Amino acid sequence: MKKTAEFVSPRHPDKICDFIADSILDAYGKEDKDSRVALEVMGGHNLITINGEITSHAKPDVVGLVKNIVGQNYKVIANVVPQSPEISRGVDIGGAGDQGIMKGYATSETQTLMPLEYVLARDLCQKIFEVYSYDGKTQVTVEDGKVKVVVASFQNTKSDELLDLVKKIIRADEYLINPAGEWSQGGFDADTGLSGRKLIVDNYGPEVPIGGGSFSGKDYTKVDRSGAYMARRIAVDLLRKRGAKEVYTKLAYAIGKPDPVMAVVLVDGVEEIIEGYDLSPRGIRKALTLDTVSYTNTSVWGHFGRNFPWDK
Numbered sequence: 001m002k003k004t005a006e007f008v009s010p011r012h013p014d015k016i017c018d019f020i021a022d023s024i025l026d027a028y029g030k031e032d033k034d035s036r037v038a039l040e041v042m043g044g045h046n047l048i049t050i051n052g053e054i055t056s057h058a059k060p061d062v063v064g065l066v067k068n069i070v071g072q073n074y075k076v077i078a079n080v081v082p083q084s085p086e087i088s089r090g091v092d093i094g095g096a097g098d099q100g101i102m103k104g105y106a107t108s109e110t111q112t113l114m115p116l117e118y119v120l121a122r123d124l125c126q127k128i129f130e131v132y133s134y135d136g137k138t139q140v141t142v143e144d145g146k147v148k149v150v151v152a153s154f155q156n157t158k159s160d161e162l163l164d165l166v167k168k169i170i171r172a173d174e175y176l177i178n179p180a181g182e183w184s185q186g187g188f189d190a191d192t193g194l195s196g197r198k199l200i201v202d203n204y205g206p207e208v209p210i211g212g213g214s215f216s217g218k219d220y221t222k223v224d225r226s227g228a229y230m231a232r233r234i235a236v237d238l239l240r241k242r243g244a245k246e247v248y249t250k251l252a253y254a255i256g257k258p259d260p261v262m263a264v265v266l267v268d269g270v271e272e273i274i275e276g277y278d279l280s281p282r283g284i285r286k287a288l289t290l291d292t293v294s295y296t297n298t299s300v301w302g303h304f305g306r307n308f309p310w311d312k
Contacts, residue, residue, distance in 0.1 A: 002148065005117040005205035006139040007125040009154070010300040011186065013135070013193025017041040018202075020048065020066055021195040021217030022295040027065055029219070031058030033291050036083050036091065039217035044192030048076045052217065055083040070188070090256025094282050097221035097255070101211040101262075104231025104249030105204050105304075106239040112305035113236055117142045118205035120170060122302060124152065127169050132157050135186030140170070147172040151179065155186035202303050203228075209248075216299050220285045223253045227260070229303070229310040230284045234265060234274060236311060244268045251279065258282070 008015055021041045028035035035056035042049045048066050063076045083091075091097050106113040117140050125138040136154030140147060150172040154162060163177045183190075196214025203210045213224025220226040231249040239247045244267050251274075252262035258280035265274050278287065285291065288309045298308065305311060 002141055002143045003115070003117045003205075003207050004139060004141040004149075005115065005121040005207070006137060006151075007118075007121040007201055007302075008138075008198060009125055009129045009134065009136040011129075011133065011135040011155075012137070012198075013044060013188055013191045014195070014197045015193070015300060016070070016188065017043050017193040017195040018198070018216035018299040019296060020050075020069055022299040023065060023069060024050070024060070024062055025217055025219060026294060026296050027060035027062070028054065028056045028058045029291075029295075031060065032056045035219060036088075036097070036221060037217065037219045038083070038097075038222060039080070039195070041195040041217065042192065043070065043074075044188045046074050046188070048074055050076070050078040050080065052080055053083045054080050055088065087255070091221050091281075093256070094258045094280055095256035096223045096227075096253040096258065096281055097219075098224065098253075099255045100213050100224050100227065100253055102213070102223065102227035102231045102249075102251040102253075103203075103209050103211050104228065104233070104235040104247075104251075105208045106232070106235035106247045108239060108245050110305075113239060113311070114305035115205050115207055116145065117207070118302075119305070120147065121205070124150070124166065124170055126301065128152060128154055128162070128165060131165060132162070135190070140172075149174045149176065151176045153178050153180070153183075156184055158182065204304065211251075215303060216295070220290045221281050223251075223281060223284075226281055226284045226288070226290060227251050227253060227279075229288055229290075229308075230277070230279060232304050233288065233310040233312075234277060238265060238267055242267055249274070 039052035120140040134155035139151035141149040159178045215225045235247040235249045248266040263274040
């Protein structure tokens with residue numbers, strides 16, 4: 001069976017937007033741990049637009065923070081309002097900040113308990129980025145554990161030099177290096193980015209179902225994020241405890257309600273009810289020490305398999 005996963009560098013436009021969104025979230029959380037933040041960021045061509053809802057006692061310099069990331073020549077438009085009172089009344093009592101479905105996953109095929117094709121694509125992208133710190137993408141296709149095709153496209157590279165580097169990192173039957181030709185225009189100069197658009201990269205790759213909610217720019221009360229983190233933690237726990245090959249976790253929430261309306265897990269294909277975990281937003285915050293997490297750090301290189309509290 002063939003499986004393919006891709007990865008993108010931190011200089012990809014969508015990932016820059018994720019980084020901005022989580023940098024703003026961290027800035028608010030540093031001054032006020034109870035900040036409620038739900039932001040979307042769009043950027044490109046010397047313009048950054050920030051839109052969303054924030055309720056917080058903190059008052060960071062958002063425009064200055066963003067310009068320090070992208071450059072002083074960028075125009076930054078921030079349109080932020082307080083959280084809706086109707087949403088707040090449900091969150092105030094410990095309920096979820098929105099309805100949603102979250103999926104978690106763990107597999108024994110790699111040391112990080114992540115899918116092999118995903119691990120290979122991420123590792124390749126990271127190692128190329130150490131040499132060429134630009135906009136770029138990788139893609140790896142595997143079949144029965146063997147690498148069939150590797151794709152690597154990176155800004156400001158010579159294809160022959162990039163091919164030499166890639167061959168040192170990973171062996172494959174076929175290499176496609178800068179398949180559309182060498183390119184020098186990348187990042188926000190070439191394309192518009194949007195936070196929350198690289199969901200498959202943020203999760204487990206395309207072979208594993210996801211709930212569909214984005215992560216970056218959201219505080220823990222948004223279970224799109226915290227619930228997905230907890231789903232991964234449960235999957236990792238049960239994989240290790242049961243000596244399983246593969247674990248899927250499924251959670252679902254209703255807005256304003258603390259406990260999930262669905263909490264089941266498939267351990268090697270056998271479904272059972274999840275027990276022994278506090279799955280309320282506040283319970284997840286405590287269990288995963290989300291007050292201490294640098295969300296900015298999660299916005300690059302994926303949210304899972306990187307030794308965060310939900311991976312341990």
